[in-house]
Amino acid sequence: MWRFTVKSALFTGAAVTLGLLLASTGPAQARPTDPSSPDAVTAAPQPTPQARQHGIHKAGDAYMGWLHNTTTSSAPAAPAPAAVVEGIDVSSHQGNVDWQYWWNQGKRFAYVKATEGTSYRNPYFAQQYNGSYNIGMIRGAYHFALPNNSSGATQANYFASNGGGWSRDGRTLPGALDIEYNPYGATCYGLSQSAMVSWIRDFVNTYKSRTGRDAVIYTNLDWWTRCTGNSTAFNATNPLWVARYSSTVGTLPGGWPYYTFWQWTSSPLDQNHFNGDQSRLVALANG
Structure with missing residues (x-):
């Protein structure tokens, strides 16, 4: 069964002091991985103590917004944009998802973790x-x-070949690059701001070519300010999915004029707004 992990936190959008975030008090749980992958070329990274406190116990366990996972019980008040479509995002942490339940809750789109680095594939991907x-x-x-771990091009190809593809069927959204705090080491993965921008460009260019x-x-x-210098290199081409656990979206990173998706809470699992009505979501799917 998939599990509910109540992990709401206020995500201010301003500089976050990593050591002051609340840690999860729930019991550690083993997470499934895909041991059959032949693609590993380096030793599996080990989660930091802080990442372990947030449910990341081994390579592959990382998930969107992991650093803001706490056990506080209340979600921020849900905003009420003029036109919005509600959705969720899931990973192996949710296991086999009861999709009928979430449909009945009004969720009309979902993003599913497919891959991490070049050696992990979500074992629940097909079900989700x-x-x-x-x-x-x-x-x-x-x-x-x-x-x-490897170049942006290498990871984009791995993603596109392992669930991250796209088809113009009106029901498949473009793949998403989850680029955020490193659960296995240095916050910016040991890259300079310019090198990080180059890595992201390598990924998105390769993904588009695929x-x-x-x-x-x-x-x-x-994270975007720390690790890319708040780069504006992508705001005219790549839709923004911003994480801010609050009742308002706040200042957007990178000079993006608007968000496309907003992850606004993680209680009882990650919930998101699409910035538009259903017809615009279908238009995004169709490209």
Whole structure:
């Protein structure tokens, strides 16, 4: 069964002091991985003590917004944009998802973690990706980036070949690059700001050459400012998926004029707004 992990936190969008975030008090749980992958070329990274406190116990366990996972019980008040479509994102942490339940809760799109680095594939991907589609949702896949693991091109190709592809069926969203805090070491993965921008450009350019679509970029203001110098290199091409756990979206990173997706809470699992109505979401899917 998939599990509910109540992990809401206020994500201010300003600089976040990593050592002061609340740690999860829940019991550690083993997470499934895909041991059959032949693609590992380096030793598996080990999660930092802080990452372990947030449910990341081994390579492959990283998930969107992991650093803001706490056990506080209340979510921020849900905002009420004029036109919005509600959705969720999931990873192996949710296991086999009850898609009928989330459809009944009004969720109409879902993003599913497909890959991480170049050696991990979500073992629940098929159930989650196909299950959301079969219930009627518009679905997409995301890749958790490890920029110190291999080049952006290498990881984009791995993602596109392992669930991150795209087809113009009106029900498949462009793949998303999850680029955020490193759960296995240095916050910016040991890269300079200019090197990080180059890595991201390598990923999104390769992904577009493989799929014909501009990848969605998931990030937050603090990490993007620290690790890319708040680069504006992608705001005219790649849709923004911003993480801010609050009742308002706040200042957007990178000079993006608007967000496409907003991850606004992680209680009882990651919930997102699409910035537009259903017809615009379908238009994004169709490219």
